[in-house]
Amino acid sequence: MNGRALVIGGGIAGVSAAYALAPHFDVILLERESTLAYHTTGRSAAQYIENYGVPAVRALTRASHGFLSDPPDDLADHPLLSPCAVMMIARPDQTQQLEAALIAEGGGAEMKRLEPKDALELCPILRPEYLGGALLEEDGADIDVAALHQAFVRGIRKHGGEIRTDAGVSSLEATTGGWRAASSGDVVEADLVINAGGAWGDQIAGLAGIPPVGLVPKRRTAFMVTAPAGLEDSPMIVDIDEQFYFKRDGQQILCSPAEEVPSEPCDARPREIDIAIAIDRINDATTLGIRSVKSSWTGLRTFVADQAPVVGEAPDHPGFFWLVGQGGTGIQTAASLGSVMAALVTGTRLPEGIGPEVIDDISPHRLFRTPREATP
Incomplete structure (x- = not known):
């Protein structure tokens, strides 16, 4: 010692x-x-x-x-990772950000550029008129x-x-x-x-x-909604500008506005406005039609x-x-x-x-x- x-x-x-x-x-x-x-x-x-x-x-x-x-x-009773691809989606006016993300890929897992029709096959609840393209990281995983x-x-x-x-x-x-x-x-x-x-x-x-x-601690809110059938193999969906994300979590979907609002160190609690913003954005991008939330929480992610x-x-x-x-x-x-x-x-x-x-x-x-x- x-x-x-x-x-x-x-x-x-x-x-x-x-x-x-x-x-x-x-x-x-x-x-x-x-x-x-x-x-x-x-x-x-x-x-x-x-x-x-x-x-x-x-x-x-x-x-x-x-x-x-x-x-x-002797440290873990079951696997710590379970496969879950990550798909970054873009509206037609966001496609330049997809190209920038591809350029920044260096050294990481391969990212595939997808056309809207390919993205819809992976996540059928996305609205066709919303999509301008997507990137797929197949080697993502839930931790x-x-x-x-x-x-x-x-x-x-x-x-x-x-x-x-x-x-x-x-x-x-x-x-x-x-x-x-x-x-x-x-x-x-x-x-x-x-x-x-x-x-x-x-x-x-x-x-x-x-x-x-x-x-600088920054707020990040998440909430759960009921998942429709047919999303069992869907990737995690992330807006290319990180304006929202969602992913399947058992019989529910975990959603977030992906906000980064500075905060004092504290026991953070969800704000209705942040949840409402996320619901609006996700409903614009999908056919989920979210109307109610089962549970919600907020944490602090800290940056320099x-x-x-x-x-x-x-x-x-x-x-x-x-x-x-x-x-x-x-x-x-x-x-x-x-x-x-x-x-x-x-x-x-x-x-x-x-x-x-x-x-x-x-x-x-x-x-x-x-x-x-x-x-x-």
Whole structure:
């Protein structure tokens, strides 16, 4: 063991990092809520999409595929992935965006350009007059978020790691050679800290006097409606400009306006206007004729300005590591980000497919460079 690692946050980022660090450190994970994954992770409708996000995110997604497709036998009781293609659709006035998406494909799964008639065969509820074309990523998949999160939790406990709930951090300070955190009347001493606090990440850093990285939580709402017959094999449908999406989920359809509305860190709740906007857009594009909603929820997806995660040691604060800013890709990149974190902390080998350019793109140091330093 290399000492003690304190992980703050019990969402998918925190448990993935704790799992990857547990073979090397005495790990303690602190979660302020009474249950793990209460906020964004627990409200995620995650999809594995290689052609999504900035280049660093796409590389991290590909590097996570091995764990997602073949997790260790003792960590998952059933497959974490189930096939579900992703089809991006465009109105006639949006077809240029389809071409731009094809150009940006580089390195990811193959995307096929589809004519409207081909898209209608895959999703017959689309309106023919709405479609100008589509792109299909056949290698997409649904991710069992709960099972993935539980796999990391099992791995933490297998290696003797400790998980505490109802354990919010009220103070955090550097000590000689380490860190000290106050949590629910207890004091935790550690050699290093992993800040996986999601929307609260800047606030956690502020407890220790560490400059913020500029996290912006953004709302994302989803809701369920009754599914008609005949959609069992339909791909997930995404508007090319991310104005809405929907996908089959058992006997229902999960829908979203795909909004990105800035918010303070909070326990987000759905707004009627966001659901109404999504219903209007989806009804324009399909024959679903949505009139009522069975259930709804809202989570916060947290970003920094360049849309890449923030992963690595804080400048001028040895032993404090950021693991935040995953936006809407935290589930599909979790496995590789946990491994990246362990590699950065221990100085061991990075995951396959993750090179120095990716590490530079996600390093917190990039956010504090002067314009001259940032110029290649």
